[in-house]
Amino acid sequence: MTNTQVTLVQLDNYGPWTVTPEPRREVDLQTLQSRLYADLSQLVGNRDGYVFFTRFDNMVAVTNGLDMEDHARLQESVRNRYPVTVSLGIGHGETPAGALVEATDRLQSAGSAQDAERREVLAGHPLDEDERTDDDVQIAHFDVNDATGEYTDELDAYSAFVHVEQAYASLMRHMHDTHDSLSFFVGGDNIIAVCPSLDRDAYAEAIDYVREDTGVDLKVGVGRGPAAHDAGMAAKHALEVCREEGLDIAGDAV
Numbered sequence: 001m002t003n004t005q006v007t008l009v010q011l012d013n014y015g016p017w018t019v020t021p022e023p024r025r026e027v028d029l030q031t032l033q034s035r036l037y038a039d040l041s042q043l044v045g046n047r048d049g050y051v052f053f054t055r056f057d058n059m060v061a062v063t064n065g066l067d068m069e070d071h072a073r074l075q076e077s078v079r080n081r082y083p084v085t086v087s088l089g090i091g092h093g094e095t096p097a098g099a100l101v102e103a104t105d106r107l108q109s110a111g112s113a114q115d116a117e118r119r120e121v122l123a124g125h126p127l128d129e130d131e132r133t134d135d136d137v138q139i140a141h142f143d144v145n146d147a148t149g150e151y152t153d154e155l156d157a158y159s160a161f162v163h164v165e166q167a168y169a170s171l172m173r174h175m176h177d178t179h180d181s182l183s184f185f186v187g188g189d190n191i192i193a194v195c196p197s198l199d200r201d202a203y204a205e206a207i208d209y210v211r212e213d214t215g216v217d218l219k220v221g222v223g224r225g226p227a228a229h230d231a232g233m234a235a236k237h238a239l240e241v242c243r244e245e246g247l248d249i250a251g252d253a254v
């Protein structure tokens with residue numbers, strides 16, 4: 001059984017800041033957001049977690065292995081480097097979607113994202129060391145079959161992008177609504193889904209669903225591990241097995 005620890009990262013009072021004292025240059029906001037994401041990715045990644053940029057003002061992290069002190073250090077690091085601060089809500093549970101609901105509840109009950117008084121909240125509790133196991137995290141790395149031949153080398157760049165985004169939208173909704181999973185576009189034609197203990201049939205069904213819904217063919221590698229990094233690496237190796245053996249699904253699906 002998986003036990004995913006999820007942290008919701010929310011920029012404090014960011015909306016008002018973007019227009020105070022007057023609207024800030026968009027390029028500056030884009031630069032700030034992408035640098036902050038890069039720093040968080042590295043800080044969390046150094047502890048074997050993953051961060052997904054999602055909406056940039058809200059980011060979702062898989063933080064199995066990070067304790068309260070690690071979270072507080074993230075906040076300190078952001079405070080020291082950026083003109084904005086972050087609040088963090090931590091949740092955990094058998095399903096990633098459930099864990100994120102818990103993490104979100106913790107932050108929402110501490111105040112609004114646009115509350116000038118709510119700053120650097122650190123809410124919720126990480127897993128205790130003795131609650132952790134070697135297969136708490138299940139990650140499925142989805143990839144479009146022959147994206148280069150079908151889309152990148154065939155269509156104009158915008159049309160290729162639309163195809164990939166449609167597959168992403170279809171998969172993220174299906175995996176969330178049917179399997180309590182959280183799926184994130186990570187670049188190119190790749191989508192990483194953080195899942196509970198799903199079996200091969202669930203992945204086969206997701207691939208069929210996206211094909212019928214959008215016409216895009218996916219394959220998936222699945223990995224398990226004590227933290228996002230281990231599960232994610234196993235998933236990448238499984239995806240290589242898909243490529244070598246011409247499979248749709250490979251790896252650690254139960």
Ligand SMILES: Nc1nc2c(ncn2[C@@H]2O[C@H](COP(=O)(O)OP(=O)(O)OP(=O)(O)O)[C@@H](O)[C@H]2O)c(=O)[nH]1
Binds near residue numbers: 143144145147
């Ligand atoms: N974030 C991330 N992006 C990747 C990864 N592997 C490939 N990509 C991206 O995906 C793009 C397409 O690469 P591939 O998926 O290897 O190529 P493909 O044409 O789909 O070929 P097959 O996957 O073998 O069917 C690359 O240009 C990268 O942007 C990965 O592990 N992580």
